[in-house]
Amino acid sequence: MVSSPEPSSIADADRLVLHLQGFEGPLDLLLDLARQQKLDLATISILDLVDQFLSVIEGARRVRLELAADWLVMAAWLAWLKSRLLLPPGEAAAEEGELAAEALAGRLRDLARVRSLAQWLGQQNQLGQDVFARGMPEDLTETDRSKLALDITGLLRAFLVAIRRANATRIYRPRPVQLWSVQDALARLAALLGSLPDWSELSLFLPDDIGSPLQHRGALAAALLAGLEMARSGHLHLRQDDAFGPILLQTGSRDEDGQ
Amino acid sequence: MTGAAQVLQDDVRLAEALVFASAQPVQSSALLRSLSPEADLDAVMAALQSLYAGRGVELVQAAGGWQFRTAPDLAPRLRRVIEVPRRLPRVAMETLAIVAYHQPVTRPEIEEIRGASLSQATMDALLDAGLIMPKGRKEAPGRPTLWATTESFLAQFGLSDLRQLPRREDLLIDPDAHPQATRLANPPASGLADPPASDVADI
């Protein structure tokens, strides 16, 4: 504790350590020193305060107490301030010191007010500490979810989403091309073959309802493949009299010499 | 006040505060532990109960212990109804939008336009909400029902009639297919007075 401004009175190192640990930074100690002296902060002698602070720091150093940087910074600044305050009045440097001293006194007054307010708050009846609110609040509200939240922008957004999705589906879905398959051709040839009297054109075996030229060519190709397959197994004979000419076919049982 | 009366009043105050501040109903045994040693619990609670007789709050003893609760007769006036409107599911909103723009429209047509099938539940939700209604049948195989929006649909969306919906062309901004729509989306400086521009702003 600091009960006297004299450095010599700070003899007990342990007490000093305990003491400094109780402070929240150098400003806190300065304010406490002022309080200990019952100094009026309005007319405080900053010079006295500086001496006391420096003596505490000196005492701490003597017992090799490790001090945080902000303490040392404050000590250095106060030493500078003291040097200015000791100058004869009137000099520019002395004026600088007075301004700095007033700024420090102002900060101490601000901190003193803060401390007073903190104490005032601490003396109020605190909810949950000194006074208590209803422990079992009753919920008087009822939720009605029957109504719909509708807005026109939501409707338009939904419409656009639906239309875009539909368009996207249409664009990217490959149109299924209806082609007559080799399987179809095999079935049709097998069904019609028995009723054929003589060589017949392959194209006559195609179904009647084929639309586009592409589908027609595809069907013809399927029929040829089916015919080749059936010729291989001996069910029919195929022949083409000249290049690009019509392909003719005949049942296999009629003529064993067919090509 | 006699000494005994003072003790009773002290105990009534403490019991009141304890039951008030407790997060659970307070058991008689717990009250007895806190009250003065000579307290007659029945007398204390009877005195407390009489303080609240006819008030907006009453002291009741339920299975769990003592508790305060607001007077039941006030319940209707205390109740605050909070409306938390539901949102329509996305599918229902899309369906509603398609009906709005293509009405009268059949369900298969809606499915065709959405490019996805439509569940009965979605149709039911829109019917229950009074947003769509049947409007005759289409003269086509199977005579499917035609659907249209209702008066309530207009009211709920704050529309006076269907023409207040932005036109389809103004909505579908596709630079290739709808050069006109592109112009609408970026009205020239001179176009401020253009009716189409205000249509876009309506969206």
Add this chain to the structure above:
Amino acid sequence: MTGAAQVLQDDVRLAEALVFASAQPVQSSALLRSLSPEADLDAVMAALQSLYAGRGVELVQAAGGWQFRTAPDLAPRLRRVIEVPRRLPRVAMETLAIVAYHQPVTRPEIEEIRGASLSQATMDALLDAGLIMPKGRKEAPGRPTLWATTESFLAQFGLSDLRQLPRREDLLIDPDAHPQATRLANPPASGLADPPASDVADI
């Protein structure tokens, strides 16, 4: 009973139930919504307050609303039963005081006033207790967060609004110059009778 007296009594019951039901202060606007149209809120609340005068539970104004709270004199006996959180440490109280007076205020500004850095634990304690909240950022390099007190700060300290805080000029600056404020700062007759060691402990 006259008609008007009956209406007042009805409104008192209703206000009582509304405030009693809530653990939070109930705003006047919420009360007015439920009371009769001709209700004079001040008269209703004054009548209710007098009903609870001297009781174990009392009606107080806090955080801009009305709240029932247990009577302060019962605190020691209630604390034996009700679990109470730890009081805020001095650093947190001082930080809170700075925020209360200087809000909105940045952390560096708080540190400047206290002349010491602020630990994360202190900020966390105040945030956890719901006493301070961020309120935008300061238009300064680094755009530091600005801090302000909350509604719960007012409720916790039984203040109707921030104007109920003592004025800065009225607060202690010097023990001798402001004897009245000294009483606030050092509740026991301060000064000579105090052992110096207790000063240190107070800090």
